[in-house]
Amino acid sequence: MDINTETRRSVAFIGSECYPFVKTGGLGDVMYALPKALADLNCDVKVILPRYHCIPWKYQEKMVYRGSFNMDLCADGTSYYVGIMEYVWDGVVYDFIDNDDFFTNGNPYTNLVDDIPKYCYFSKAALAALNYMNWIPDVIHCHDWQASLVPVLLRTQFADTPIKDAKTIMTIHNLRFQGVYNIPTIRYWTNLPEDVFNIDVFKTGYEDANILKAGLAYADIITTVSDTYAGEIQTPFYGEHLDAHMRHHAGKLRGIVNGIDVVQWDPKTDPKLAANYDISEVLPQKKLNKKALQEELGLEVDDGKFIIGLISRLTDQKGLDLVDAVLPGLIDGNTQIVVLGTGDAKYEDAFRYYENEYKGTVCSCIMYDEGRAHRIYAGADALLVPSLFEPCGLTQLIAMRYGTVPIVRETGGLYDTVEPFNQFTLQGNGFTFDRYEADLLYDAINRAKTVFFTDRWHWDEMVQRDMAKDVSWEASARQYRELYMELKPQ
Numbered sequence: 167m168d169i170n171t172e173t174r175r176s177v178a179f180i181g182s183e184c185y186p187f188v189k190t191g192g193l194g195d196v197m198y199a200l201p202k203a204l205a206d207l208n209c210d211v212k213v214i215l216p217r218y219h220c221i222p223w224k225y226q227e228k229m230v231y232r233g234s235f236n237m238d239l240c241a242d243g244t245s246y247y248v249g250i251m252e253y254v255w256d257g258v259v260y261d262f263i264d265n266d267d268f269f270t271n272g273n274p275y276t277n278l279v280d281d282i283p284k285y286c287y288f289s290k291a292a293l294a295a296l297n298y299m300n301w302i303p304d305v306i307h308c309h310d311w312q313a314s315l316v317p318v319l320l321r322t323q324f325a326d327t328p329i330k331d332a333k334t335i336m337t338i339h340n341l342r343f344q345g346v347y348n349i350p351t352i353r354y355w356t357n358l359p360e361d362v363f364n365i366d367v368f369k370t371g372y373e374d375a376n377i378l379k380a381g382l383a384y385a386d387i388i389t390t391v392s393d394t395y396a397g398e399i400q401t402p403f404y405g406e407h408l409d410a411h412m413r414h415h416a417g418k419l420r421g422i423v424n425g426i427d428v429v430q431w432d433p434k435t436d437p438k439l440a441a442n443y444d445i446s447e448v449l450p451q452k453k454l455n456k457k458a459l460q461e462e463l464g465l466e467v468d469d470g471k472f473i474i475g476l477i478s479r480l481t482d483q484k485g486l487d488l489v490d491a492v493l494p495g496l497i498d499g500n501t502q503i504v505v506l507g508t509g510d511a512k513y514e515d516a517f518r519y520y521e522n523e524y525k526g527t528v529c530s531c532i533m534y535d536e537g538r539a540h541r542i543y544a545g546a547d548a549l550l551v552p553s554l555f556e557p558c559g560l561t562q563l564i565a566m567r568y569g570t571v572p573i574v575r576e577t578g579g580l581y582d583t584v585e586p587f588n589q590f591t592l593q594g595n596g597f598t599f600d601r602y603e604a605d606l607l608y609d610a611i612n613r614a615k616t617v618f619f620t621d622r623w624h625w626d627e628m629v630q631r632d633m634a635k636d637v638s639w640e641a642s643a644r645q646y647r648e649l650y651m652e653l654k655p656q
């Protein structure tokens with residue numbers, strides 16, 4: 167059926183970050199790309215975000231004041247100002263919740279002491295703002311723990327207000343982050359009754375409250391960002407102490423894999439690249455990007471070298487202890503390694519050390535740099551994603567779009583999106599390994615190198631297969647739309 171003749175659905179996205187206003191990781195990409203894809207599928211979408219001070223001025227100055235009111239928040243009756251600043255762009259309406267007490271510090275996160283009140287306020291203000299604007303969506307789509315109070319507040323403090331008719335979806339982008347703090351603090355900031363602080367909703371351990379857990383209990387549907395991760399989080403290894411809770415709610419849990427915005431990430435038009443290309447020109451043009459990257463980073467300029475890229479938050483989740491273990495063994499005179507990321511000091515220091523030790527061969531960019539990320543995706547031959555766990559992962563999708571072969575661990579969305587190269591059928595999109603062991607990562611990289619150096623014809627075919635793979639949001643956005651229809655059929 168033509169999507170334009172189907173019933174229109176309205177959705178409010180509530181989350182803590184959204185490209186290009188503020189982004190620290192994949193959540194920011196999803197909050198930008200999915201609403202746009204849904205708008206193309208005949209959905210009315212509003213995205214509700216905090217108005218952080220760190221949002222660049224070029225966006226702040228375009229925001230339009232939409233109204234303001236005072237809202238009760240804490241148990242002692244303290245009330246707070248809620249301003250609504252609106253920005254309409256590309257078919258999507260962005261409403262920023264404005265309050266200087268909560269959103270002045272951080273990039274956007276600081277520490278739980280500040281973040282717990284900040285997101286208690288934000289979740290309640292988002293619902294109150296929808297009522298204030300008299301915009302009652304069919305579905306409220308909440309993302310990660312920062313928006314996880316929304317389903318709980320909707321069925322308690324907002325149960326007699328117009329917004330009560332909305333259904334809720336809670337999407338888990340990363341189960342590791344849950345918003346756990348002591349019960350008295352969360353009770354104070356939410357002013358919720360004692361009876362929700364039980365073991366099925368908020369309570370975790372002896373004395374803590376877990377905001378994500380409560381939101382999952384109250385949401386009408388839970389989704390996470392790949393099918394495999396939806397299964398994994400029901401096991402103790404990946405369940406981050408919520409595996410029993412996930413199993414209990416498995417009946418309303420689905421996995422929908424992320425896509426990427428193929429306009430933002432398009433090697434044919436990307437202004438940040440040295441040379442643009444589509445699938446027909448990828449082989450010669452990628453060489454130009456490789457040369458430009460080697461020059462930019464002070465690496466030996468030689469298109470015969472195998473460049474391995476790594477673009478990542480430098481944290482334990484990303485499998486960097488494995489990379490640390492294998493890196494010296496990869497230095498063979500024919501391989502170059504480019505790292506872009508920030509995070510834990512132990513990894514930042516390790517990569518700085520390797521750059522110093524292997525000058526001209528290893529380059530560690532300990533920074534967050536959007537432009538450089540684009541140039542690495544275009545100039546590298548392979549991209550490493552050896553994660554301990556990976557709910558979906560976007561870097562392997564972007565890499566494929568740019569004709570860069572992913573080398574990944576078979577977990578979560580990496581397992582669902584990268585088909586391993588099969589040397590007999592000559593099919594597949596990348597190289598994979600299963601158990602979390604350095605030797606297996608080393609082996610996967612060496613398999614990739616073997617094909618690159620001894621069978622370039624089939625390597626180049628894989629590069630083209632990767633570029634041809636559909637990594638857009640379209641199929642996934644349709645699945646979300648079907649979920650909205652399922653929740654609100656009429």
Ligand code: ADP
Binds near residue numbers: 533
């Ligand atoms: P996560 O959300 O766990 O950090 P994802 O793979 O889902 O990981 O998304 C990471 C996103 O952040 C990608 O768009 C990637 O290009 C980007 N990114 C990560 N680190 C950097 C960095 N140092 N500089 C620029 N972009 C980065």
